[in-house]
Amino acid sequence: MPSNATAQEATRRRLTSQQAETVAKLTAAAVDVLREDGYDGLTVRSVAGRAGVAPATAYTYFSSKGHLVAEVFWRRLVDGVPEPDPALPLIDRVSGVLRSVSLVVAGEGQLGGAVTVALLGADPDVEHLRLRVGGFLRQRLAQAVGVDPADPGPVVDALEMLYSGGLVHAGMGHLSYEQTADRIIAAAQLVLAGADVSGHA
Incomplete structure (x- = not known):
């Protein structure tokens, strides 16, 4: 709801x-x-x-x-991806955000594939929502990493690339959203292991 x-x-x-x-x-x-x-x-x-x-x-x-x-996805995203708990370790904060994003449309039949197609559309209203989705996810990841969303640096950029690629992959039906979440988190661990989260890789 x-x-x-x-x-x-x-x-x-x-x-x-x-x-x-x-x-x-x-x-x-x-x-x-x-x-x-x-x-x-x-x-x-x-x-x-x-x-x-x-x-x-x-x-x-x-x-x-x-x-x-796109509106269905936007509403589920806002309600399904809470702010990360600052008391948790870094990897748990990032993993929580990425898993929540990955599972927003899990178990909903063709909704995931439809979202992938819809968000790539040229409709101006879709474009507006696409920007809102991207801004919201950037904010959540920046909060998880502990950096300013206005200048998040290469670590957040890399994490954004992971989830966007992963969700397109899942939307095409190559993996389930649960499998995608596990793979995105494993890749995020590699990114975070070799990164300075202050904004310098």
Whole structure:
């Protein structure tokens, strides 16, 4: 269930409580349609029908199916990747963030592959969400490493490359998200073993 802040925030505008409820219905219905029909079979109109929302209303919130799927991912990410616990050792903080990111869409059928396709789209609303996703993950990794998100340095850059590559790999169906999480964390341990987290490799 999305947090109140996430539930009332959308790509295009701030939402009222009633609008937030409509968007929540649409994003939940999108996951159901993906499970049954896959990304190719998903349309904003079919999701609207499943959610009991008029297609015209659905299009006031989502410009395309890619936008809709990207919003599903954004909401799950914000609610599924908490701030790292500063009391934990460095590797545990980083591993916790990377595992949480990797498992956000685990066990959801075709959602992972759909997210991979959607986030690579050219829709301006998707691009906006892609930037928000990237900024959020950079912030979480910088917090885990203990550096400034505005100037995180090469260690965070390397970790970002690990998870982005790993999630694309999983989205293509080569590995499960659980397997991907294990491999990303193993690679992160190698990065951290030879790095100065103050920002100098």
